[in-house]
Amino acid sequence: MALSSSTLLLVKSHLSLSSFSNPSLYFRRGETRLRVRPISLSIINARADERKEDIVIVGAGIAGLATAVSLQRLGIRTLVLEQGESLRTGGTSLTLFKNGWKALDAIGVGNDLRSQFLEIQGRCFSWLMISLGIRLENHWFIFEEYPGICRLAIKSEDGRELRSFRFKDEDESQEVRAVERRVLLETLASRLPPDAISFSSKLANIERSENGETLLELEDGIRISAKILIACDGIRSPVAKLMGFPEPNYVGHCAFRGLAYFPEGQPFEPKVNYIYGKGVRAGYVPVSETKVYWFICYNSSSPGPKITDPSILRQQAEQLVRNWPTELINLINLTPDDTIIRTSLVDRWLWPSISPPASTGSIVLVGDAWHPMTPNLGQGACCALEDSIVLTKKLAEAIKSKRTSVEDAFKAYGSERWPRIFPLTVRAYLVGALLQWDNPVICAVRDNIVVPKLVRLGPVLEHTNFEFDPL
Numbered sequence: 438m439a440l441s442s443s444t445l446l447l448v449k450s451h452l453s454l455s456s457f458s459n460p461s462l463y464f465r466r467g468e469t470r471l472r473v474r475p476i477s478l479s480i481i482n483a484r485a486d487e488r489k490e491d492i493v494i495v496g497a498g499i500a501g502l503a504t505a506v507s508l509q510r511l512g513i514r515t516l517v518l519e520q521g522e523s524l525r526t527g528g529t530s531l532t533l534f535k536n537g538w539k540a541l542d543a544i545g546v547g548n549d550l551r552s553q554f555l556e557i558q559g560r561c562f563s564w565l566m567i568s569l570g571i572r573l574e575n576h577w578f579i580f581e582e583y584p585g586i587c588r589l590a591i592k593s594e595d596g597r598e599l600r601s602f603r604f605k606d607e608d609e610s611q612e613v614r615a616v617e618r619r620v621l622l623e624t625l626a627s628r629l630p631p632d633a634i635s636f637s638s639k640l641a642n643i644e645r646s647e648n649g650e651t652l653l654e655l656e657d658g659i660r661i662s663a664k665i666l667i668a669c670d671g672i673r674s675p676v677a678k679l680m681g682f683p684e685p686n687y688v689g690h691c692a693f694r695g696l697a698y699f700p701e702g703q704p705f706e707p708k709v710n711y712i713y714g715k716g717v718r719a720g721y722v723p724v725s726e727t728k729v730y731w732f733i734c735y736n737s738s739s740p741g742p743k744i745t746d747p748s749i750l751r752q753q754a755e756q757l758v759r760n761w762p763t764e765l766i767n768l769i770n771l772t773p774d775d776t777i778i779r780t781s782l783v784d785r786w787l788w789p790s791i792s793p794p795a796s797t798g799s800i801v802l803v804g805d806a807w808h809p810m811t812p813n814l815g816q817g818a819c820c821a822l823e824d825s826i827v828l829t830k831k832l833a834e835a836i837k838s839k840r841t842s843v844e845d846a847f848k849a850y851g852s853e854r855w856p857r858i859f860p861l862t863v864r865a866y867l868v869g870a871l872l873q874w875d876n877p878v879i880c881a882v883r884d885n886i887v888v889p890k891l892v893r894l895g896p897v898l899e900h901t902n903f904e905f906d907p908l
């Protein structure tokens with residue numbers, strides 16, 4: 438393990454300790470996986486074996502690495518603690534929309550990634566026409582290709598076509614690419630100094646030390662005293678739990694995901710293909726010349742046991758779409774073991790006046806740690822990237838100009854981001870609920886009225902309009 442000390446003396450923070458004064462703020466839920474103690478009750482003395490750091494980021498996921506790289510660009514070093522032995526190498530892909538790409542450009546890695554991943558031209562909505570008494574198996578899809586336009590016809594009882602879209606027809610500036618998570622993480626990490634990430638460093642406990650800093654205790658006993666803690670530790674964030682956030686809510690759907698590999702080249706057009714059924718929906722999108730990302734989302738009353746055996750995952754995924762177009766089954770079969778996963782979908786609504794703020798003193802949450810949202814809009818990672826840039830600007834301003842305290846900078850970040858995040862979280866949930874309906878009557882309304890007559894791609898993707906000032 439390589440732990441580094443940040444060399445810059447950066448911070449003149451005016452940290453308020455008042456927010457530490459209510460232990461219940463940190464322990465709304467009884468059950469914890471961590472050795473958690475109320476911060477206000479355990480003001481501890483500095484110890485000789487503590488490592489001193491100015492800024493510690495917990496989590497080398499998208500939010501953590503993007504924040505570290507953004508701060509690095511402004512000359513501010515951080516130490517990133519990651520519980521894993523390495524960056525997450527498995528996993529599948531993420532669809533990034535133009536707001537995500539603008540953020541990656543601001544961070545300086547946009548073009549490196551663009552060159553590796555296909556730009557998606559269009560989006561096909563292939564809705565199963567499920568009417569009362571019509572079985573799923575009775576429906577077939579016919580894809581018809583026209584130059585530059587992805588067209589889909591659904592043959593069903595009445596033979597109606599629902600919708601097809603082309604991104605650039607609706608918004609010339611839209612940019613959509615599916616990006617391999619592994620490559621995204623590696624690209625971000627490559628912009629950091631070699632000793633910036635400390636792997637196998639699982640945060641186990643945090644306390645307030647007597648000098649107002651945050652004392653981090655790692656699972657292996659290492660102790661680090663940090664002036665600033667940026668928690669990017671994902672949906673099960675221990676730090677969010679300590680700050681009083683409840684566990685994310687399971688929304689009643691699970692998703693299989695995979696990254697199919699075609700060594701001789703994949704055969705698909707650069708399009709997102711969605712196939713929606715009754716309580717089940719699936720999709721696939723080419724990522725690169727040899728890889729295709731696919732997903733199957735299905736209703737389930739509980740998340741069920743964690744399954745890691747790829748053959749069982751593959752079997753269960755196939756079962757869900759066994760009578761659907763054969764492309765999906767082929768994709769599942771061509772998916773290497775380490776890129777097929779099943780995830781239960783969760784979110785957490787940041788209710789005004791009820792949810793804790795994004796920061797307390799010099800501790801702040803970024804990305805899924807603060808606002809887990811369902812993937813129905815493809816915005817979780819995009820928003821984590823946005824967060825990192827907004828936070829970086831505010832923190833750098835506080836550190837460099839000293840006109841604002843770090844605490845106020847974090848509060849300003851929370852205030853600026855909340856109106857963006859909360860509606861998106863709700864909207865993503867509602868879209869998921871709409872798409873996962875399995876009631877035949879509601880599906881008929883969805884398929885006969887909502888999708889063909891009401892849905893417009895422009896407004897649906899309006900949330901991807903997000904502007905950044907350069908870092």
Ligand SMILES: Cc1cc2nc3c(=O)[nH]c(=O)nc-3n(C[C@H](O)[C@H](O)[C@H](O)COP(=O)(O)OP(=O)(O)OC[C@H]3O[C@@H](n4cnc5c(N)ncnc54)[C@H](O)[C@@H]3O)c2cc1C
Binds near residue numbers: 525
């Ligand atoms: C099925 C599905 C599909 C999705 N599709 C999309 C999409 O198409 N587009 C999109 O924009 N988003 C998508 N998302 C959302 C996206 O995956 C997340 O929003 C994104 O990964 C959040 O990044 P993060 O860095 O906040 O958290 P994470 O990626 O979860 O990273 C957290 C990191 O913290 C580390 N960590 C956790 N606890 C500790 C600890 N105690 N000590 C040290 N390290 C710790 C973890 O190991 C991990 O590396 C999808 C999500 C799901 C579930």
